[in-house]
Amino acid sequence: MYDDAAWDANLDEAQLAAVVHGDDPLVIVAGAGTGKTHTLTARVARLLDRGIAPERILLLTFTRRAADDMLARAATLSGHREWGRRLRGGTFHAVAHQFISAYAEPLGLQPGFSLLDPADAADVMDLLRDEQEFGTGEVRVPRSRTLVDVYSRCVNTRQRLGEVLATDFPWCEPHVESIAGLFKAYVARKRAKGQVDFDDLLLLWRAALCDDRLGPRMIEMFDHVLVDEYQDVNALQVEIVQALRPDGHGLTVVGDDAQAIYAFRGANACYLHDLASSFSHATVVALERNFRSLQPILNLANIVRPAEAGIHLVLSGQRPGGRRPVLLRCHDAPAEARAVVDRILDAHEEGMALREQAVLVRAAHHSDLIELELTARRVPYRKYGGLRFVEAAHVKDFAAALRLLDNPADELAWFRLLRMHEGIGPAHGRALVGLVAPLSGTGAFDWAEAVAAAPARSRVELGRTLEGLESARNQAGVVERVESVFALLRPLVLSRYSEGPARVEDLDRLSSAASAMDDLPAWLAEITLDPPSSTGDRAGPPHLDEDFVIISTVHSAKGLEWASVHLPHLVDGAFPSDMALGSAAGLAEERRLFYVATTRARDRLTLYTPLRMPYHRRARNDRHCIAPASRFLEGEVLSTLDIQEQTPPRPRVEAAVSTHGPITVDLDHLWR
DNA sequence: GGTAACTGGGTTTTT
DNA sequence: CCCAGTTACC
Numbered sequence: 199m200y201d202d203a204a205w206d207a208n209l210d211e212a213q214l215a216a217v218v219h220g221d222d223p224l225v226i227v228a229g230a231g232t233g234k235t236h237t238l239t240a241r242v243a244r245l246l247d248r249g250i251a252p253e254r255i256l257l258l259t260f261t262r263r264a265a266d267d268m269l270a271r272a273a274t275l276s277g278h279r280e281w282g283r284r285l286r287g288g289t290f291h292a293v294a295h296q297f298i299s300a301y302a303e304p305l306g307l308q309p310g311f312s313l314l315d316p317a318d319a320a321d322v323m324d325l326l327r328d329e330q331e332f333g334t335g336e337v338r339v340p341r342s343r344t345l346v347d348v349y350s351r352c353v354n355t356r357q358r359l360g361e362v363l364a365t366d367f368p369w370c371e372p373h374v375e376s377i378a379g380l381f382k383a384y385v386a387r388k389r390a391k392g393q394v395d396f397d398d399l400l401l402l403w404r405a406a407l408c409d410d411r412l413g414p415r416m417i418e419m420f421d422h423v424l425v426d427e428y429q430d431v432n433a434l435q436v437e438i439v440q441a442l443r444p445d446g447h448g449l450t451v452v453g454d455d456a457q458a459i460y461a462f463r464g465a466n467a468c469y470l471h472d473l474a475s476s477f478s479h480a481t482v483v484a485l486e487r488n489f490r491s492l493q494p495i496l497n498l499a500n501i502v503r504p505a506e507a508g509i510h511l512v513l514s515g516q517r518p519g520g521r522r523p524v525l526l527r528c529h530d531a532p533a534e535a536r537a538v539v540d541r542i543l544d545a546h547e548e549g550m551a552l553r554e555q556a557v558l559v560r561a562a563h564h565s566d567l568i569e570l571e572l573t574a575r576r577v578p579y580r581k582y583g584g585l586r587f588v589e590a591a592h593v594k595d596f597a598a599a600l601r602l603l604d605n606p607a608d609e610l611a612w613f614r615l616l617r618m619h620e621g622i623g624p625a626h627g628r629a630l631v632g633l634v635a636p637l638s639g640t641g642a643f644d645w646a647e648a649v650a651a652a653p654a655r656s657r658v659e660l661g662r663t664l665e666g667l668e669s670a671r672n673q674a675g676v677v678e679r680v681e682s683v684f685a686l687l688r689p690l691v692l693s694r695y696s697e698g699p700a701r702v703e704d705l706d707r708l709s710s711a712a713s714a715m716d717d718l719p720a721w722l723a724e725i726t727l728d729p730p731s732s733t734g735d736r737a738g739p740p741h742l743d744e745d746f747v748i749i750s751t752v753h754s755a756k757g758l759e760w761a762s763v764h765l766p767h768l769v770d771g772a773f774p775s776d777m778a779l780g781s782a783a784g785l786a787e788e789r790r791l792f793y794v795a796t797t798r799a800r801d802r803l804t805l806y807t808p809l810r811m812p813y814h815r816r817a818r819n820d821r822h823c824i825a826p827a828s829r830f831l832e833g834e835v836l837s838t839l840d841i842q843e844q845t846p847p848r849p850r851v852e853a854a855v856s857t858h859g860p861i862t863v864d865l866d867h868l869w870r
Numbered sequence: 871g872g873t874a875a876c877t878g879g880g881t882t883t884t885t
Numbered sequence: 886c887c888c889a890g891t892t893a894c895c
Contacts, residue, residue: 260884261885262885315885396884396885400885459883460883462884463884560883561881563881563882621873621874621895622874623875624873624874625874653873655895727885751882751883751884753882753884754883775883777882778882871895872895874893875894876890876891878888878891879887879889880886
């Protein structure tokens with residue numbers, strides 16, 4: 199059934215040119231709010247219309263939500279909704295995982311390999327650091343998190359350790375030798391234990407694509423490869439795209455260099471610039487008409503938009519009218535929090551749903567006071583970015599136990615599980631891992647020996663865990679396996695954590711979700727790569743009629759839009775971040791972040807700057823200083839803003855003159 | 871002596 | 886939540 203050319207509805211000339219473009223390489227440069235998603239989905243729909251099979255189209259994005267969204271919309275536009283599932287797509291990492299799982303054997307991986315998230319990777323680093331007695335000296339030693347960052351940056355930018363340390367981690371340079379040794383051991387250890395980290399996903403995918411036998415088969419699978427947010431790709435991802443489309447045939451990329459905000463993980467907008475010049479037959483289409491925001495918001499955005507960017511775009515508005523964005527100068531941070539909530543509730547009174555309003559922050563903790571204020575005034579909210587559900591300790595415990603079913607050699611998972619027992623800490627844990635984590639994949643080890651090696655008070659509990667794990671492993675069905683692991687973990691979680699019952703409830707929900715899957719390892723990888731990102735939801739999945747304010751980091755807000763956007767904490771040191779103030783490149787990235795933030799707003803944009811900030815985050819004695827204004831709020835920018843002073847805080851209740859005697863409260867009747 | 875449990879202070883951004 | 890420093894067990 200053909201919905202005649204539904205894909206060309208509501209497209210302007212530039213968008214249409216991109217949609218109907220043939221198979222030569224295509225670069226779409228799309229300013230914020232210019233209908234980038236609409237164009238990309240219409241292009242996919244058009245490809246389907248041309249008769250290209252859905253499974254021969256691959257769409258690569260940076261968030262799974264973006265991928266799912268676009269694939270579903272493209273299929274609907276093409277008039278074949280059921281093709282949505284056949285279209286291939288997802289994040290680079292998720293797609294890599296699919297291929298690696300399919301080709302595990304030729305890649306030298308065991309079928310049940312574990313996927314390590316960055317926190318797991320840091321744990322492995324810690325383990326190795328202890329073993330190598332790295333950092334026993336007095337010199338400042340990089341923490342394991344930093345080491346993972348360094349390692350990841352080397353892999354993703356394909357730079358040598360020396361270079362990365364010199365440019366980005368100069369304080370680690372004295373340790374270059376030990377770090378090199380540590381990284382070597384890290385790679386070997388992961389291999390030996392059947393573990394794969396996020397970077398390995400990309401490395402292995404690239405390796406497979408470049409392999410003489412595998413490569414051609416994988417490349418031949420697709421006629422078209424489309425990449426979203428191309429300004430955020432790193433060197434390794436570029437190599438993957440190049441391997442997939444060596445001559446650029448069937449390649450479409452979309453990006454905006456002014457929205458490049460992932461330099462910290464090795465991304466570089468130059469790859470977007472280079473692409474246009476590297477293929478002589480490439481076409482560049484620029485989308486400059488902004489359909490999202492009212493003109494006064496665009497006036498601000500066009501000034502904020504970095505001018506030194508390689509691609510010059512000026513957003514032209516399609517929505518006249520509306521008011522200038524407001525800059526509210528607040529007394530201090532608590533007053534700012536009150537003002538944000540006041541304005542959210544005012545708009546709500548006027549009929550704007552809470553979920554049409556978002557508070558965007560530079561760092562997750564910048565919304566602390568606002569969250570407090572929302573809670574106190576019983577306004578429901580949901581927070582994206584910052585700490586994730588899956589990063590909560592008990593969820594990691596659960597995932598580790600599940601991982602052990604398929605990969606009994608995963609020492610990291612063992613270590614987590616063992617340390618949940620009373621009496622087993624880091625030292626005993628490490629000793630026991632050697633006994634229970636077999637080098638071979640059989641999973642066999644000497645129980646009695648392991649239990650005997652444990653401290654006396656942990657033996658009963660440990661015996662029960664080992665037994666439970668064994669019986670879980672013997673279960674065939676996913677439901678039974680998950681149930682067994684849940685049963686095994688329940689007492690451990692209850693005794694280990696302060697809010698045991700709440701955590702058990704979390705795991706219960708997780709178990710039901712896992713039980714519905716037929717492929718447990720794939721599900722585990724999925725939640726690791728794309729964690730349920732909301733942390734405000736202690737009460738389970740939202741009902742459709744539920745309404746809540748969105749709080750999000752600017753990074754997590756990319757690609758999204760709201761009727762009203764609130765931007766608090768515009769103070770030097772917060773936004774822009776103090777971590778970035780030192781370098782021009784850092785500051786430029788902050789500016790792009792500010793651009794991304796302002797362009798999320800459709801109708802209303804409110805900026806907040808507290809005039810006083812605590813010396814430290816948790817300052818005592820009310821010690822405040824005059825906050826340095828954000829360097830974003832200077833010069834031309836100010837002329838686009840409606841600058842308001844916060845109405846002074848409500849006066850405290852003052853005692854009226856009393857003509858009566860002292861007031862007494864008589865409670866006697868309560869005791870009778 | 872060596873571990874485990876407890877306490878207090880600190881935290882950029884994410885696949 | 887994570888880490889370092891401290892106290893309290895075996």
